[in-house]
Amino acid sequence: MTDTPPPETLRIGTDIGGTFTDFVVLDADTGQITLEKRLTTPDDPSRAVVDGIDVLRAARPGLLERTEILAHGTTLVINALIERTGGTTALLTTEGFEDVLEIRREVRYDAYDLELAFPRPLVPRRLRRGVRERLHASGRELVPVDTGQVGAIVDEFAAENVESVAICLLHSYADGDHEREVARIVRERRPDLWVSLSSEVLPEVREYERTSTTVANAYVQPLLAGYLRRLRSALDERGFAGNFYVMQSTGGVIPLEVARTFPVRVVESGPAGGVMAAARIGARAGISDLLAFDMGGTTAKVAAVVNGQAALTHDYEVARTAHFRPGSGIPVCTPVLDLLEIGTGGGSIAHIDSLGLIKVGPRSAGSVPGPAAYGRGGDQPTVTDADLVLGHLDPDHFLGGEMPLRADLAAAAVAALGEPLGLDAVATAHAIREAAQESMVAAARVHLAELGVEPSRLPVVAYGGAGPVHVVGLARKLGAPRVLIPPAAGVMSALGLILAPATFETSQTYKVKTDRLDLDLMDDLFRQMEKSAAQFLPGGDAGRVTCTRWADMRYVGQGFEVSVGLPGGDDWRSLSADEVTAQFKSAYESRYSRSYDDVAVETMNLRLRATLDGDGTVRLPTPATTGRTVSEALKGHRDVHLPGGTVRCPVYDRALLEPGMTVAGPALVQERETTTVLDRDATAAIGDLGIISIDLKGA
Template sequence: MTLPSGKWRLGFDIGGTFTDFVLHEGTTGALTLHKRLTTPQDPSEAALAGLDEILAMQGIGPGDLSEIIHGTTLVTNAVIERTGARTGLIATEGFGDILEMGTEQRYDIYDLFLPFPEPLVPRDLRLEVPERIDASGRVLAGLDEAALERAGAELVGAGCEAVAIAFLHSYANPAHERRAAAILRSAFPDLAVSVSSDVVAGIGEYRRTATAAANAYVQPLMHRYLGRIETALAARGFAGALRLMHSAGGLIPLETARDFPVRLLESGPAGGALATGLFGRAAGLSDMISFDMGGTTAKAALIEDGQAAIAPEIEAARVRRFTRGSGLPIRTPVIEMIEIGAGGGSIAAIDEVGLLKVGPRSAGSDPGPACYGLGGTEPTVTDAALVLGYYDPGFFLGGRMALDAGAARRAVARVADPLGLSVEEAALGIHKVVVENMAAAARVHIVERGRDPRDFAMVGFGGAGPAHAVAVARALGI
């Protein structure tokens, strides 16, 4: 089948529970939608299988696509779950502990046992080499290349797949960092090297070093994943452009994504925020709240005058989920959004004082909520929604997936029985806890911006968004 050039475009997004697909036909603007459960052990499996399935629905092949746009939460998940590569850091002599020292600011001045996120690079893999550049970019001491080679050999010998280079004041003069990177790449061709002045050329040693370390940490993972995707698509006959959504809502080519994967930290949610602005303009509305509730988390973003705000950095892997300052600062442009709660796969439990709580643990896609019939037994937000009748068990994913209502009831009974509630009452309790938590977090975010939530309209999306958006909007007074 021969199609006009540029007629078909495909977008897909890998989430923690589902991988979503949309196929766009350029002549009529028709859309075809599809979903598959994410395969955590190798996300490319679900991505490629779903791609084949959605193309088969229209009787076309990968060779008919002019463009593929890809959003992903793989980078975020790797940082949160600490599943990235073994990573080393080479720093200026005397500054190897900058990841531990941070900014020496406390996000809660009254907590004597304040936890902070563990650095992505452990202390034994943070090495120092003699060199020094001052804040004006003047070289005070040259780079000791022999010491650098010894440091590189030590890190490779310790099993490091990636190394971040972060020298003092390299934002003013990157010469030493770039020379160090050239030496390491020549001596160790298989080593992924992240140069802090290339990743983020900005003042602020801790944030620049933390961002370079995060980039190095996920670089091998994303290089392998993108390589599998690229190879598989080429084998299927795809010859169009493959681009990835970055955290600020734009598109970057494959090569940039491989070198700077930290820019993909909020790749998936960024697309939803842009779509909210698009839908708002189509409806004649300029002020919107983007409400994205997936399988693992719920996020909100403000769209004002039809535009999403861009923040210069984001915090990842917070040790206190909703507390600013308790995470790793990643200096990269990102659509300003806030995590406001749990997702459809988040697990409900009874805490130590006998109260019902939801999250932060998630059943994800493996085993997933109990109602998926894949081995999950703990009660989740999705199970509660099914018990309440918000989902049709025979028409989930458009009828492609049947839900087990009995398994959902048995799971919810695990919290209902200890509380002396019926299964329906416990399910409603789970639903209300999630809704009120999300509304409270969103209200704080909006009020901190000096805005009134009642002045905004809401767009709800994501796998669990439409089942909760109306209740969240009511709680906010929208």
């Protein structure tokens, strides 16, 4: 009698991008992975997810029945905010504050632009209503809620087809009772409406940011809730009975029900997964400081990981009317990984600007119609078309041969762009590639400078379908010492979804000068936050939660804060106010190269991150060693156009490259989801973890 093999413990990560929807199936016990890619379906993103799951199920019967966790990353929220496809939303605010969304902060992001433009508020003026009530800044009630007025306002919403209501009352960060009272009336009169409370979404000072964030949450709530409901139902019909998680912008996942309540937390869902995977793989390789570079079909993303952690920011904006101009967008002040997103991806369209120069993006061909090479009706030249003309992509091996590319259509589109400039197709393709890399490098330099990070000391971890294709050129321009291409690089954001732990972040305003800090009160506030955060984590109420504490601090009179890490548990008892002040000054000096001894310091907000213990500990795949030689991994040769001329390049199959092997450039390393392009001076070594390591220091 033979022993029955133990059941598989599977996890599925699926990430929706602008061009492709990626899938990773990981056996949490063995580390073995299965990959899949499907074209994104913009009309209904869930269709691509279900189609991909069906393909995986056909190859692996019983897949969903044996899946314990499915983690999902989606661009639905940010797209809805940019494209204005959310639900009809109303705002209930304190009487006299109905125009906060248009008054903003009364600051011009460009003092000299006479045609300054701001995004339209998500809630039109007719649906912004004032409620008679008032709280003191301490939370003390000054005027009770006029419940009759609230009921009458809610009744009027029926004629406006309102789907969702944002409730943001003055000083509700100090006490949320008035907001809860208003919400009770709304739900009693209209139980079909979605309701978002600022005291739950963002209990912090600053009326405009708090109102904007709560409105954004309410605006996308009907859309995301309906999408997740349809997707979960489709998966249930196919036998899935596991936990459904959604990736947050912070790099941690939350249960589906929590995502429906706080959809604004998943505004940068997909990119966060890639950064978390890069940090995890860097840690396995013994690298704590790195630059994560993700180039997909629609955008490129850059994030710095320092001491194993990606920086978080709470000053995030969407739908900016001016690129890279803070203050020109809609504030969404929830924790977000501090990453730079650039409209330069494989599908980004190249054009000639008013100066006669070739520029790339931010418009993208997306998945419909896609680059000209896709043969789906697109006729404008994209970065992917240029890569194909240069020979960097194999037209017969795209997605492992499942989606052949049309080299003739790509060449025609690229040549048409270059014709007015007197350039042939190859010269134009070089110009497109150079323009794309320069735009990414210029933006990355500014972003890293703002973080106080020197790019020349950070190895670059590249992933996404187009990341390995362009990373060597980009890294050289940045002066980076090394490039790392991890296994499954083409779908690494999806892999990051299932490596991420379940987390929940919360905050609370506590504004006081540090010479008057009440550490016992701070500890009580943190403990209340811990209890609140744990209820949003599966099993969190059973005590399986680790909490990390921060305080947003600043010099008195400044308009921005620096987050300072604080201890918890027994270490809190030995903490003093002077130590808190000293930690702030150290953090401030590390970022701005100076500090001040003659200016008072104050706390603004307390922040807490709760992490579910035991999550994010699954094994990663480790490549086998069979003793084959590099020549056995050689697939053939292909003409590749590199700066300086055309070269007959060897093409290697990454699946056959083993630890200890080296590949000298110029060369191409092909895998199903992407291709690594090595230029003339690059040499790649395959490490023990299967990571392609390209040393650039000597070049």
